[in-house]
Amino acid sequence: MASELYLGYRGDDANTPWGKFFKPEMAPLPQHVVEALQHGPQGGMALLAYDDAASVAGEGYQQTENGYGVLEDGSYQVSVRTDMPGVTPAMWSWWFGWHGCDTRRYKLWHPRAHLSAAWKDGKDNLSYIGRWSLISEYIGSSLLNGAIQFVAPQEMGCPPDSDDAVAVCARLGAGDAPVDVGWFIHHIRSTQGGSEMRSRFWMGGSHIAVRKAPGVASKAVRPIASRILGDPVASGRNLLVHCAQEMNHLAGFLPELYDAFGDE
Amino acid sequence: MASELYLGYRGDDANTPWGKFFKPEMAPLPQHVVEALQHGPQGGMALLAYDDAASVAGEGYQQTENGYGVLEDGSYQVSVRTDMPGVTPAMWSWWFGWHGCDTRRYKLWHPRAHLSAAWKDGKDNLSYIGRWSLISEYIGSSLLNGAIQFVAPQEMGCPPDSDDAVAVCARLGAGDAPVDVGWFIHHIRSTQGGSEMRSRFWMGGSHIAVRKAPGVASKAVRPIASRILGDPVASGRNLLVHCAQEMNHLAGFLPELYDAFGDE
Numbered sequence: 001m002a003s004e005l006y007l008g009y010r011g012d013d014a015n016t017p018w019g020k021f022f023k024p025e026m027a028p029l030p031q032h033v034v035e036a037l038q039h040g041p042q043g044g045m046a047l048l049a050y051d052d053a054a055s056v057a058g059e060g061y062q063q064t065e066n067g068y069g070v071l072e073d074g075s076y077q078v079s080v081r082t083d084m085p086g087v088t089p090a091m092w093s094w095w096f097g098w099h100g101c102d103t104r105r106y107k108l109w110h111p112r113a114h115l116s117a118a119w120k121d122g123k124d125n126l127s128y129i130g131r132w133s134l135i136s137e138y139i140g141s142s143l144l145n146g147a148i149q150f151v152a153p154q155e156m157g158c159p160p161d162s163d164d165a166v167a168v169c170a171r172l173g174a175g176d177a178p179v180d181v182g183w184f185i186h187h188i189r190s191t192q193g194g195s196e197m198r199s200r201f202w203m204g205g206s207h208i209a210v211r212k213a214p215g216v217a218s219k220a221v222r223p224i225a226s227r228i229l230g231d232p233v234a235s236g237r238n239l240l241v242h243c244a245q246e247m248n249h250l251a252g253f254l255p256e257l258y259d260a261f262g263d264e
Numbered sequence: 265m266a267s268e269l270y271l272g273y274r275g276d277d278a279n280t281p282w283g284k285f286f287k288p289e290m291a292p293l294p295q296h297v298v299e300a301l302q303h304g305p306q307g308g309m310a311l312l313a314y315d316d317a318a319s320v321a322g323e324g325y326q327q328t329e330n331g332y333g334v335l336e337d338g339s340y341q342v343s344v345r346t347d348m349p350g351v352t353p354a355m356w357s358w359w360f361g362w363h364g365c366d367t368r369r370y371k372l373w374h375p376r377a378h379l380s381a382a383w384k385d386g387k388d389n390l391s392y393i394g395r396w397s398l399i400s401e402y403i404g405s406s407l408l409n410g411a412i413q414f415v416a417p418q419e420m421g422c423p424p425d426s427d428d429a430v431a432v433c434a435r436l437g438a439g440d441a442p443v444d445v446g447w448f449i450h451h452i453r454s455t456q457g458g459s460e461m462r463s464r465f466w467m468g469g470s471h472i473a474v475r476k477a478p479g480v481a482s483k484a485v486r487p488i489a490s491r492i493l494g495d496p497v498a499s500g501r502n503l504l505v506h507c508a509q510e511m512n513h514l515a516g517f518l519p520e521l522y523d524a525f526g527d528e
Contacts (some may be wrong), residue, residue: 038505040404042404043405044407046377
């Protein structure tokens with residue numbers, strides 16, 4: 001598959017109903033993200049513990065809304081907020097199903113980093129919960145072949161989705177080996193004039209496991225996990241940038257896109 | 265001890281005469297600090313050599329007032345300035361004695377990183393010179409259990425403290441092993457309308473020593489020192505951020521705090 005991968009649109013890739021939404025230029029990072037990068041890695045106790053993951057669905061804000069750092073078990077955690085005027089939580093529910101059916105849709109999201117996406121089940125209906133999205137993308141300079149295994153919000157302790165709030169939850173693992181390495185939640189809630197996404201990732205450390213064998217973190221899979229995870233400080237920073245870029249980029253035209261294709 | 269450590273205030277921690285000064289939100293970094301971070305590690309010869317440490321007490325400014333980098337012996341050096349309108353050098357002399365008596369005071373200084381502080385001698389009078397402050401704090405994502413051994417300015421070649429200038433000088437070592445790893449000076453001098461702090465750190469390299477055995481840098485203590493020091497470039501950056509954050513944060517309310525408790 002690797003030889004077929006390429007960044008951006010080529011040939012007649014744009015020759016789709018949604019092709020005009022491919023925008024190769026990305027906006028600068030929001031100031032609150034720049035400040036988080038300037039601060040650098042945070043102390044573990046200032047970051048959201050995995051055991052408290054569901055609290056992202058609570059009211060208000062948390063101690064670290066934007067930041068990254070290494071936890072005591074060697075895992076790393078990343079948090080970042082995306083302000084999205086004109087966007088509703090429902091648009092994201094739709095997006096997470098819609099984009100995974102076609103690499104050309106996936107590339108709209110992060111034109112500088114996304115390489116391919118397909119549902120493992122090969123179907124193209126629009127749900128995402130309970131499905132596996134097999135993706136290739138760069139995080140920083142590292143190529144990730146990942147299997148994003150979406151789960152229901154309740155599996156991570158979050159309330160069921162509603163008009164006011166959606167929690168996109170997933171187990172993240174290798175796409176080419178039965179190894180899982182992390183978890184994430186993108187929590188989207190309504191605000192005045194739009195919505196905000198508050199993303200939380202937990203990567204590595206105790207989250208490394210042989211797939212379908214919870215509790216078994218075989219030594220044999222550590223090298224595979226290490227290749228995916230890299231240096232925790234550098235990878236945390238890169239993941240924060242990647243997430244901030246793609247979410248801000250898509251949010252810039254998601255209302256129009258949803259208006260055009262949201263009833264598919 | 266580790267199980268009792270936590271960030272910030274809990275329960276009735278704020279129920280002290282100074283509790284209202286605990287402010288969990290920290291300001292963005294000053295622009296001159298952001299620029300130093302953007303520049304990244306500097307050449308050793310552009311940084312203040314330890315042998316010239318006392319020159320920080322001289323007039324004017326030095327080649328690198330804000331920056332960090334690795335010196336030829338593998339040590340790292342950090343310099344940073346904090347502008348402090350309304351603050352006097354005497355307020356800092358008072359602060360360095362006053363804060364060390366109580367973890368809840370220490371946490372005022374850096375609410376996102378400070379975990380505990382106590383004087384090794386267990387007394388609570390207000391001097392700091394000649395005393396050891398045992399602290400736990402995050403520098404970046406790394407937890408430091410440190411012994412800050414304050415010395416008189418003259419021991420580092422600086423003039424005695426005066427109304428116009430104070431030099432807070434210390435040897436820095438492990439809190440849980442007889443290993444020293446560095447030195448620092450916070451030089452505070454009067455300016456029009458307040459004062460400025462010019463901080464200088466020298467960490468690792470030739471400053472690693474078995475405590476009370478100057479000149480003996482036993483190979484046996486290198487692993488302990490390495491754990492404390494980490495990668496010199498990353499740690500230099502993190503130390504610069506940490507110092508800039510805590511000094512700016514405290515300077516924002518030090519005049520009020522001193523006004524309320526400075527005669528204790």
